[in-house]
Amino acid sequence: MGERRRGADASSAPRRGVFYAGIVLVLAGLCLLGYVGWQFWGTNWVSHRHQAEARKELHAAWRGGHRAATTDFGTTQALIEIPRFGADYEVPVFTGTSEEVLAAGFGHFTGTAGPGQVGNYALAAHRVTHGEPLRQMPDLRVGDVIRVVTRDTTYVYTLTTGGDDLVVPFTAGWVIDPLPHNPDGGVEPAQRQGQRLITLTTCSELFHTDNRMIAFGVLTATHPRSTGTRSR
Structure with missing residues (x-):
């Protein structure tokens, strides 16, 4: 009798091992699904709240002079409006391109021109997760308008390249030069000194970040900003 019990216990041990291993795999799968869900939905929800808070604080600062x-989330002095992305599209621009900045809006590359200045006003933003300001980057077309709204002035840039016309490695620093020149002889802004350019950069792939999608534009108009209203 005792031998049969010991034999039963021995034969059940592998089954218990398989059962517990299955439990571990299920829990690991749930954790992975939770992480993916947070990245694709949770970070967007949080980032949209951060954007709304930053817009509110910026408008209050403008009213205060x-x-x-x-x-x-950082220092902001401008808002980006892209009519192609909808009438309510209004995303703050922060100084620098740190992870914290890009989790709340556009990042302005340090050392590049400011809004409306001669040179290249170079911006970066996420295409997926963290608010996805440039999720629809491939939809941008030559002639589309990018408005940069500051306290006193709205700077209107017109795209000279489409949103997916140029894809470069993430190491291609030339795209944020004062006058970007493509070393491969491909897509680039018109090579005229003294231009007032804008450059949008984002990830070209949705699920990894080896390459960057680039769009160039040039300043075509400047308008006084109407106090208390959006530039429409």
Whole structure:
């Protein structure tokens, strides 16, 4: 009798091992699904709240006579409007391109021109997760308008390249030069000194970040900003 019990216990041990291993795999799968869900939905929800808070603080700073606002997510002094992406599209621009900045809006590459200045106003933003400001980058077309709204002025840039006309490795630093020149002889802005350019950069792939999608534009108009209203 004792031998049969010991034999039964021995034969059940592998089954228990398989059962517990299955439990571990199920839990690991649930954790992975939770992580993916957070990345694709949770970070967007949080980033949209951050954008709304930053917009509110920036408008308050403007009403108070200040050019910029210092928020929990960084310093911002401009808003980006892209009519192609909808009438309500209004995303803050922050100084620098840190992870914290890009989780709340556009990042302005340090050392590049400011809004409306001669040179290249170079911006970066996420295409997927963290608010996805440039999710629809491939939909941009030559002639589309990018508006950069500051306290006193709205700078209107017109795209000279489409959103997916140029894809480069993430190491291609030439795209944020004052006058970007393509070393491969491909897509680039018109090579005229003294231009006032804008460059949008984002990931070209949705699920990894080896390459960057680039769009160039040039300043075509400048308007006084109407206090208390959006530039429409």
